[in-house]
Amino acid sequence: MTVRANPVWFPGRFRDRLAYVFSHFNGPVLVPGDPGYDDETARFNTVAGPVRPAVVVGARDADDVRKAIDHARSAGLRVAVQATGHGLSAPVDGALLINTRRMTGLSVDPATRTVRVGAGVRWGQVVDAAAGHGLAPPNGSSPLVGAVGYTLGGGLPVLGRTLGWAADRVRSLELVTADGTLRTLSPYENVEIRRLGGALAAVPDVPNAIDHRTAAYSLTTIAFAGTDPKPPLDPADPSSTGLRFRNFLAGPQAPALAAEAYTPSTWTRLTSLKSTHDPHDLFL
Numbered sequence: 001m002t003v004r005a006n007p008v009w010f011p012g013r014f015r016d017r018l019a020y021v022f023s024h025f026n027g028p029v030l031v032p033g034d035p036g037y038d039d040e041t042a043r044f045n046t047v048a049g050p051v052r053p054a055v056v057v058g059a060r061d062a063d064d065v066r067k068a069i070d071h072a073r074s075a076g077l078r079v080a081v082q083a084t085g086h087g088l089s090a091p092v093d094g095a096l097l098i099n100t101r102r103m104t105g106l107s108v109d110p111a112t113r114t115v116r117v118g119a120g121v122r123w124g125q126v127v128d129a130a131a132g133h134g135l136a137p138p139n140g141s142s143p144l145v146g147a148v149g150y151t152l153g154g155g156l157p158v159l160g161r162t163l164g165w166a167a168d169r170v171r172s173l174e175l176v177t178a179d180g181t182l183r184t185l186s187p188y189e190n191v192e193i194r195r196l197g198g199a200l201a202a203v204p205d206v207p208n209a210i211d212h213r214t215a216a217y218s219l220t221t222i223a224f225a226g227t228d229p230k231p232p233l234d235p236a237d238p239s240s241t242g243l244r245f246r247n248f249l250a251g252p253q254a255p256a257l258a259a260e261a262y263t264p265s266t267w268t269r270l271t272s273l274k275s276t277h278d279p280h281d282l283f284l
């Protein structure tokens with residue numbers, strides 16, 4: 001079934017403003033009634049009927065995605081993403097839809113056995129490119145499914161019993177967050193440095209368990225769960241206290257590392273309090 005969009009009337013100045021904003025995108029930006037709108041919003045999976053976003057951005061690159069999110073924020077629109085439209089989508093009517101189908105960059109690095117895929121790449125393309133190097137990706141069963149959308153949903157691959165979940169194979173992500181910032185997330189990026197000292201160093205009149213107040217800086221890595229956080233921080237080792245802050249402990253090794261968040265005397269006091277008041281270790 002094909003449904004034609006009703007042309008939307010925009011007052012002259014508003015339409016000019018939209019035209020100005022949209023002219024800064026590399027890909028097309030279309031509103032209902034524009035030629036190409038139906039094609040840009042078409043989905044592989046038509047179970048839920050046609051989608052009617054207020055604006056659809058045919059992103060060509062990450063910069064288009066960033067501009068789309070900036071525009072959505074300033075126009076008060078919610079954002080939805082579509083690569084192939086294979087999945088079942090949340091309702092996108094009235095939202096800004098980013099269609100990533102033009103973002104088809106794909107490169108295989110046989111040395112590291114990794115593949116870098118654009119947001120619009122389909123698994124069939126990845127299988128073909130990887131096979132040339134004797135490699136197999138954690139692909140879905142349909143060659144038409146998008147590699148990124150599939151992986152973001154976890155991804156139970158054809159070779160899953162051997163390779164595991166597709167999401168567990170991700171090594172790095174380039175993404176635009178809701179504040180419109182383009183970020184790269186990998187175990188060796190996103191090291192956060194915070195300056196300490198000042199009021200943070202002052203011990204309150206009634207002392208509490210926060211230790212390491214004399215440290216000048218704190219370094220934090222934002223990485224995938226289970227990744228060893230140490231390597232990116234190694235260069236700081238010569239001047240590091242080697243200690244940790246309780247707020248930044250996470251993952252299965254957190255209990256074993258908790259003692260590093262306190263001086264030995266504080267740790268002894270805390271463990272003694274815990275065994276007195278929670279003798280059966282009820283609280284994690």
Ligand SMILES: Cc1cc2nc3c(=O)[nH]c(=O)nc-3n(C[C@H](O)[C@H](O)[C@H](O)COP(=O)(O)OP(=O)(O)OC[C@H]3O[C@@H](n4cnc5c(N)ncnc54)[C@H](O)[C@@H]3O)c2cc1C
Nearest residue numbers: 081082083084085086087088119140141142145146149150
């Ligand atoms: C009826 C049905 C049949 C299916 N059959 C098969 C099958 O035969 N084989 C198979 O392998 N899988 C199948 N799937 C599952 C399919 O792999 C997943 O739905 C997958 O998420 C589709 O990804 P896509 O990018 O192709 O689709 P899309 O619908 O474009 O995207 C799926 C989801 O991922 C989000 N998304 C996509 N790209 C991005 C991005 N860059 N950033 C943020 N979010 C993004 C979308 O917003 C959407 O929520 C089926 C699903 C359905 C509903």
